[in-house]
Amino acid sequence: MRFSGQVAVVTGGASGIGAAAVRRFHGEGAAVVIADLNAGQGEALAAELGAERARFVATDVADETAVKAMIDAAVATFGRLDILFNNAGIGSRVHTPDLATEDWRRVIAINLDAVFFACRVAIPLMKAQGGGAIINTASISGMAGDYGFDAYNAAKGAVINYTRSLGISHARDGVRVNAVCPGPVDTPIIAGIKEVPGLWERWSDAVPMGRFSQPEEIAAAVAFLASRDASYITGVALAVDGGLMAATGQPN
Ligand code: NAD
DSSP states (O other): OTTTTOEEEEETTTSHHHHHHHHHHHHTTOEEEEEESOHHHHHHHHHHHOTTTEEEEEOOTTOHHHHHHHHHHHHHHHSOOOEEEEOOOOOOOBOGGGOOHHHHHHHHIIIIIHHHHHHHHHHHHHHHHTOEEEEEEOOGGGTSOOTTBHHHHHHHHHHHHHHHHHHHHTGGGTEEEEEEEEOSBOSGGGHHHHHSTTHHHHHHHHSTTSSOBOHHHHHHHHHHHHSGGGTTOOSOEEEESTTGGGOOSOOO
16 A cells, blocks of 8 residues: 555556556555546546546646646645656557658657646646656657657657656655656557567567566556655666567577
């Protein structure tokens, strides 16, 4: 029960890694705001957890007004904000010569601008409260590059360095800011990989552990970074990737 009495906001909380983090935070005692575009799944998860400590707030994280309203709703409903998990994201496997400007902007808006919008509102609140923890979902695609994911790689790389910047800027305010960098996770965002014959197996084989992770394995690392167990950790990008970033790429 590391989060008893605390309040968490999770963007992209209706599915995948976000939903696993919602369950984890709630399971360890937090009240949780589930923010997502997907009202069906978000409302269902909130209903399952119960109104006492869970609420769904329909949010497009690319819209700065909606992001402010999301955080305002968390404070209005549960009285404070201790944990912000900026996790909503979209993938895009399009090479630059074929990448439309509007698609580039959409990927940057959801994966990067949204993190800025939420941090801008959350940091002063947390500082005034005496502290807080922000975790941004980057990716190992922000540490190296995933073939063809040009805009996504750019956005996730920027999330990592923005996290470092916020980590150092607010280290003396009691606000810790860290990034989690998942390797391949079995969630709907990468459903397309299952449609290409053999690709799932090739991706799995590239991971030293030989498999995709489950979203709960990423949520466990997020909960650690959000908790007092990580009280001396800020500005880091933590790979949770089955050893992928440690490997040279030589086949097993
Ligand atoms: P997912 O598709 O299961 O969840 C993403 C959630 O974000 C969905 O509920 C979706 O509705 C929501 N979302 C998308 N656009 C939004 C918007 N504009 N406003 C609000 N919500 C929005 O996928 P996931 O794998 O759980 O992805 C979570 C994060 O993890 C993303 O940032 C993704 O880039 C990152 N990530 C995923 C993997 C992977 O292999 N699955 C690897 C590295 C990083």
